[in-house]
Amino acid sequence: MTEKLTPAQLESALRDIGARHYHNLHPFHKMLHSGACTREQVQAWALNRYYYQASIPRKDAVLLARLPDAASRRAWRQRLVDHDGEREGDGGIARWLRLAEGVGLDAAYVESTAGILPATRFAVDAYVTFVRERSLLEAVASSLTEMFSPTIIAERVTGMLANYDFVSKDTLVYFNARLHQAPRDADFALDYVKTHARTREEQNLVLAALRFKCDVLWAQVDALYSAYVVPGMVPHGVFLAPQADVALAS
């Protein structure tokens, strides 16, 4: 099909990518939410995901630097505020650190990112590079996974609170703010791509950018699965829980 899509058709094609490729479909997330993860696996998830969280404001700053008008830059700037906060201890990165500490990790170790999987670093850095090197339209489109995040957050918070006695509401406070931030950001980005993708070719680039971003998220949980679920596959030098694994499935 090569005809230009209507804005509604474009949105529908974007949602279809989410329905087939978003990482809520990955076996690791099913384990995480259902209580089938060991404490070590939950820790590995929190530790590796920290690198993603901590890289998001770098990605957003790269994108902000490319936006040509003050209104768009102001809108995008809110993302920096959300992640980096207004003061020490505030913002999404600090809240993710609280989550990591809540599941038993040392904050300084998490912040050092010394124990993350190389595959995590490669996937996250690929995202930052994509936003720097591709067109602005594709860079904005790659953020559109936020269209799908309220669903996974709802599953995650409910599932993790019900299934792990070492996870509390306070540990998961990161997700509270995301439930209203993500849809607001997604609305802006969705409007942007509907307006700025002026040809079918550009619409295809938008769709490919979202697919790329789904791959970035998928590769991160895939690496966790490969290292921490498949026996004997943890690469040298990355995080291992200090004690023997304890299965904490409910």
Place this chain on the structure above:
Amino acid sequence: MTEKLTPAQLESALRDIGARHYHNLHPFHKMLHSGACTREQVQAWALNRYYYQASIPRKDAVLLARLPDAASRRAWRQRLVDHDGEREGDGGIARWLRLAEGVGLDAAYVESTAGILPATRFAVDAYVTFVRERSLLEAVASSLTEMFSPTIIAERVTGMLANYDFVSKDTLVYFNARLHQAPRDADFALDYVKTHARTREEQNLVLAALRFKCDVLWAQVDALYSAYVVPGMVPHGVFLAPQADVALAS
């Protein structure tokens, strides 16, 4: 330890990284060489590895562009000749395509890289980015995995010829040239880092660069293992053999 290493100590520390982190130690390579892979797994290896092969001259061009003197550039230029060849059908990339066709893949499909794992792309692109963004010393040091490649090539060629009836000497011709090219390249790079790492701090950067590169190679076979050995884990849209898997272990 913070004292500067002698050149011999630096080389010994580099060889120690290889002995512990080079990808010949990965379970997927043990399977590949021992005949335990299915034809689909061998194809997935050839397909994904093509992206690495095809990216090497881009990496070498980035590095060459940073070398300040004609003599070093001439030495490094030989790598471009080795991989891209002197004419159509010549060079390492063309020979890798022959390998891919030899194990039953369509050359145009392989060249498109449409079926590779996202994790392969992320790891390989991380290598090119590293060579562009880090110091020249680290960029050169990241090539030092070639110190270890003759061993894995010898294991691979012997093992694959003995254990797969769909693999012929002609299929593996890529590796013939590598057996003398890699040591020549490694000697140059090893001399370079011995000469140019003037402090212990710089020597540590050299060691970290080699470790990074081992991670790049390891992550690629790890992704193959996760997708094609662990059941049910092939991500959407990547290569699957057209027929049912046939175990071809001897």
